[in-house]
Amino acid sequence: MNRSLRPSLRAARPLAVLGVAATLLAAGCSSGGSGTAPGDPANGGTPQQGGSVTFAMPPNATPNWIFPIATPGHTQAYNGTIRQQVFLPLYVYDGTDTSKPDVKAGAAELPKYSEDGKSVTITMKDDLTWANGEKVTARDVEFWFNLIKANKEKWATYNEGQFPDNIAKFTLVDDKTFTMDLTQAYNPDWFTANQLTRMSPMPQKAWDIQEAGGQVGDYDRTPEGAKKVFDYLIGEAGKLSEYATNPLWKVADGPFTIKEFTTTGQVTLAKNPKYTGEDAAHLDTVTLKPFTSAQAELNVLRSGGVDYGYLPALALSQQKTIESMGYKVEPWDGWAITYIPYNFNNPEMGPVFKQLYIRQAVQMSVDQDTIARVIWHDQATPGYGPVPQVPPGSYLGEKQKTNPYLFDLDKAKALLTSHGWEIQNGVATCTRPGGGDDQCGEGVEQGTQLKFQLLTESGSTETDNTMQELQSSLSKIGIALSIKSEPLNSVLDHSPVCKPEEAACSWQLSFFGTQGSWYYPAYPSGEDIFAGDAGTNLGSYSDPKADELVKASTSSTSPTAMQDYSSYLAENLPVIWMPNPAYQVSAIKKTLGGVVQDPMAGMTPQRWYLVK
Amino acid sequence: MTESPALAIKDLRVTFGDTVRAVDGVSVEVRPGEIVAVVGESGSGKSVTSMSTLGLLPPTAEVSGVIQVGGVDVTALDGAGLRAIRGAEVAMVFQEPMTALNPAFTVGWQVAEALRLHFADMSKKRAYERAAELLEMVGIQDAKRRLGQFPHELSGGLRQRVMIAMAIACEPKVLIADEATTALDVTVQAEILDLLRDLRAELGMAILVITHNMGVVADIADRVVVMYQGKVVEQATVEDLFARPQAEYTRRLLTSVPRLERGAHRARARTALREPGQAAAGTPALALSDLVVEFRGERGSKVRAVDEVSLTIGAGEVVGLVGESGSGKSTVGRTAIGLIKPASGSVRLLGESLTGAKGRDLRRLRRRCSIVFQDPASSLDPRMTVGDCIAEPLIINKIGDRDDRVAALLKSVRLDPSVRARYPHELSGGQRQRIGIARAIALDPELVIADEPTSALDVSVQATVLDLFLELQDRLGFACLFITHDLAVVGLVADRVAVMNSGRLVEEGPREEVLFDPREDYTRRLVASAPVPDPAAQRERRAQRLSL
């Protein structure tokens, strides 16, 4: 499951235009919806066994995949949600504690790392069986591993150097246990959260076939065989309309099975009667309902047609109305950060961006609190560093806990003037070049003007307004910001990792965080975005100390590695930190209990229950 | 003839807005069984008079006076009363039978409608049966089948017959034929006039014929009312009028009408007048040989508009090309000057081949020719001043000294040079045609194609324009292909006459021969059908024609 950047525009503005009757009545209500701590929303009452629950999916999140290996184009968030109810992954995090997996929901006991951190041994849980009666074994994991290894290029979540490249050797110890030798030492928290979560045992005794009607064998153990088996399974997995009927997919080990999977994206999960684990479902069925627009969802929500839905951003003022209809309204914070990368390799502004004092001045001009309150209607949380600010946890460094650069335009302006910038015609101009303490800094030439260009994602009023606010306050300290908005895909396309001499390096600042810029796996390390050589280090931020800290966070076993990293980057400002919007504002029927709003956007519907 | 008049118009005055008095004190009476012609040129108020009898004038018109139909004053009637009169007591036949019939309904439906509007209890079936009878009555064969046809499927003559059938459907006391034959070819016109005469005899209707054509008047009318500028200038029996016109205007009108008579040819002051037919002396101005022009017709089939026509015009010679509409005469004219590409055959202009000429050669050749069109309103660019229109050939051929030339040209067509700053729409039809002629002679052409240059003009205007044209031809000596449907005009201007019928050249020869001693049946019929403005002569010709 891909929990990183969510590519889909959930509530594209135009589709969410109209509200519903009688809402003017609610116009006076406070728009604040955050602050209700996630927890048990059931106000007492007795948990029931059985019953049905309907869950509303956001627009454009239509599920289209259940096979445990996702190919490109099949990484929508809800694919993973559905899949892990049917085919249990090795490990699942539920967000209540990001430091360790929720063993109950996975297929294996906690992993055991060697002292040197270079090998890991995993034992499968004893009580799990596939629907065909076979036990869930280490061989089933090996089957998955062999298919991945032979077909890694077709795996949507493959990153070169990471899984499975960083596994030197996969050894079956016994029926239930296997050991993996790693190519280097890794931080165990990181490895479990960011690598092992991708693994998922698959019923080798049912799926190890090369063609329709073929015999089961050990084909996966040769690369050629693995390719054939993979191709066959992927072919079957493409037949969406057969998800509920294909005998292959009946061989499940999770608490649910697929009962219905329509082409429009409606999915009904039914309690798996053959589930043998300790995390059996309370409910009989859970229906995931697709919606064409956020507005549509709101309308159905108001009619009581969903038990677990959400409020579109523009309907936040209707919170009271919704609550009066028997819902609990709670923001669902994402395990994400939102930021604007500086392109340090931009030939014009790169040298300017490399000056820490400039970045500090910029950061001090971002009025995060007001932006979050006025523009995001309190549905965004100010963020001060590389680790998600909420829920606060053990990874948050001291420096990041409180804003190191409070909003202060005077101070920001003073930073510029004290480094030799003078405001001419409203734009700060470098008058004292050089590397000294009161000079503009190395590489900044005399007469350089602080004129930045920002590429931003179009389609959201909140983003538009945020950028205008940024532009407005930057202009007050002498920085002229010009804004160009484009669709999200174009923004990403136009702000690649680049070298100064490349034409593609003309971008300076880029914002793509209407839905949050970066969603982390459970372990929020920065090797993908802030390491000097990271693939998504769009701005080519390069800082030896940061690199060191990133490396430590993934490969050292020190418990403070993450906190150090968090504190350093909060101060060193590799990007402009921006308020992070909530994943969604949920509306949950008061009769629905057992709901945990996993910041990583996962769900554990087997634990939901209805109360009387 | 002492019965009370079927239609009596007394002191009719019609004004539009506050100023324009279209009809000024007109009184006309038509008795049952009588045919009265109202004759006049455009703007004389004759059509307004006819329209007012049925209350069909636009609401802006103010009508005073009395119009009595069978003793009832039409002007005093309200909407329902008027409708009861329309069609039932007084019926009308209009000029353009194509547009006057509703294109969306079948002929039968439209005739039946006329019946059912006034006979509320007539069944649909009965109405259609009666419609068929009516169509037969107006000489349409195969009436049953025609009922189901749409107007566009019929020829112009048939359409006008349908209009008449519709008009007589309720056996009205009065039938008004408002320029009912103007849009028709002469042969068809003759038939329709015959039909009207028959209907009068059969039904005893009073018929009011509105026309500008003195030939038609002579052919059909018992009495004639001459109108000029909204007033009646003369009323008389048809014989008296033609024999002893009283009013000055009537006299002028009658002298203006070209007559198809031997000797009614212009006196040519030209010294070097060649013998007719001797075009070979010198290079011919235009030589067409085996000319074929095809158009893409319906269903992609090719229609021959011009079928192997050969014709030669000697230098300085005027050849009249006569034919009815659709005969291909205009196409010949346009092909001759290179506006249409022939499918085969050749055109030699002034000794050079036009068919193969391109670009500069073509333009050089065209410079020596010009063309005058029928409708001066459409042959002058409405967005250009008169001066610019005349100067255009000079500009195209980069000839300087334009101002003087334009002034001289205007003078030579007897227009004041100050006209040059005006726009075409501000001028009268005759003036516009003069401009067209001035433009045509601007480059001193050796050949002029005149395509019905006077057909859109009133007779008195036509006479002056023809005079002018002939004078210029005399003076400048250009050869001319004079295309017209009017035999009298051809008789007036042409040295030689060629007759076309459905794309083919039927007959060609010296004027006297073709017009007065035609060899071909078709020519004979054509000549016989043209009404002459002389009641006695016309009666004779009619008898002759019917015996043909």
Add this chain to the structure above:
Amino acid sequence: MTRFLAKRIGQALVVVALVTVIVFLLLHTVPGGPARGILGPQATAAAIAAFNHEHGFDRSLPEQYWMYVSGLLHGDLGASYTLNQSVSSLIEQRIPKTLVLTGLSTLVALLVAIPLGVWQGRRRKGLTDYFITTLVFIGYATPVFFLALILVIVFAEKIPILPVQAPQAETLAGLFADSRGLVLPILAGAIASVAVFSRYMRSAVLDNLAEDYVRTARAKGASERRVVWLHIMRNSLTPIVAMLGYQLPVLFSGALVIESVFNYPGMGLLFWNAAQTSDYPILLGAVLVIAVATVIGSLIADILQAFIDPRVRGAIK
């Protein structure tokens, strides 16, 4: 007739071919191609390259076009990148609903606009003509999304008699079962069309009023009402019908907006969502279907015209 049809179908094929070329080229000038949109921002360069290879985006444009066209010739519109379904089945599901929406709103518009236009044509320059013209202009000038908002405020809120949401049923029967929900979307679509149609009708009536046959009909003793509603009306319908054929893409554009406002699960939403996710096969397919519909629409309009206007019938026989 067959000849006419053959010619028109030939033209239509040329038009459709041109549409495929235009749309194909346009989509391929979009920077980056669809890979980024489908795979998400986190996708690596290798993943994007693999996606592009799989879908042939690494081939030359003519080659890609040929692949697409040969698929089309086999009736294959391709498969959606994101919805795991063939484009044809997706369009098949959605198009009846959009047809119902646009069809009904056009019908309503015609039923209102034709009498309105005729009536205005008769009373040209009168006070009522000016008044209706003003209303019609305002109707035309109001953006549909604004109009929809006003309709919702008035009919769903101030006077709460109608639901704000279109029926969500999967089937057509379901749509009609909740017919009250169809009222506002149809109304919104109809108002803009009324403006266009009634202007056409008014012009046509004005043109026809000046025709000679009107005088003939009057001279026959036909009442003014008969002249206008029978003679003139019949002839004035021709331009409306001719226009209807070409109105289809306009109607579809309108449907896109209306569907998104009233959450009507038709082609418009499918198209819009596909545009958001760069799902090229759906975009291509939808545009192609609309183009074909337009071409067929204008063909039908021609044939309909022949039924109304016998002159046209004569010309194409």
Add this chain to the structure above:
Amino acid sequence: MTASVPSPVVAAQPAPVVGPYRRMVRLFFANRLAVTGLVLLALLLLFCFVGPLVHPTDQIHTQLADANLAPGVKGHPLGTDDVGRDVLGRLMVGGQTSLEIGIAAGLLATLIGTVWGAVAGYTGGWLDAIMMRVVDAGIAIPALFLLLVSATIFRPTVTTQILIIGCVSWLVPARLVRAEALSLRSRDFVQAMMAMGGSHRRAVFRHIIPNAIGTVVVNATFQVADAILLVAYVSFLGLGVAPPATDWGAMLSNGISYTYDGYWWLIFPAGIAIILVVSAFNCIGDGLRDSFEVRLQGR
């Protein structure tokens, strides 16, 4: 021989010299609706382009503290928008964008359409057939699709919007002008000119285009009206000019989000402005059409 009355030199009648253009102007001003439209347009232009001098506002900086103020509060006659800018001033600035894009795009579309249509109609034959099939194809593609795709290719600025909308909407004028050219081509005065040896260029530029000008001008006004509406739709789809620049369509669609917050001043001023300006252009076009006596085609 006709013994006709010898005709004297016909003197020019003492009628006032009125060109076809001046006659049109006179007819136009006699049309009440057209004059209303013209006055309305003049007022709107004045409002947008002179208004900011009378009512100067800060449209550059945001004032989050003053967001969504009701009309009349703190000297904002029409209140403030969701980032605290004066709505009245914003209406003026947005109107400038709407009008600039609308007028320029409408004219561009007319220009392209006129040239395309005139060439196709005058040339005829296979070139005409090909050119018109291209137009048919263009018409068969929904404009919104073209706009959606174009907006992802080009960054939305005033210039690109003009170009995109202009290039999307030239099809209708092309058809109209082509029909006009087709009929003008066979008119006698063009034939006469050709017979005199005139060139094709002269035919097109001296005769066909001046005579098609009525159609062109009338259509241009409708094009402008439609372009302004199209700008609004483009903004509604979120593809309009980038903030802080704005246009009426963007203001309207932005304001609509706040319907249920009761911020009517964010919705109705912009909405009414669009309706007024589009209606004004349509009134003018209608009046022009009457005075040009163009056969009433289109709309």
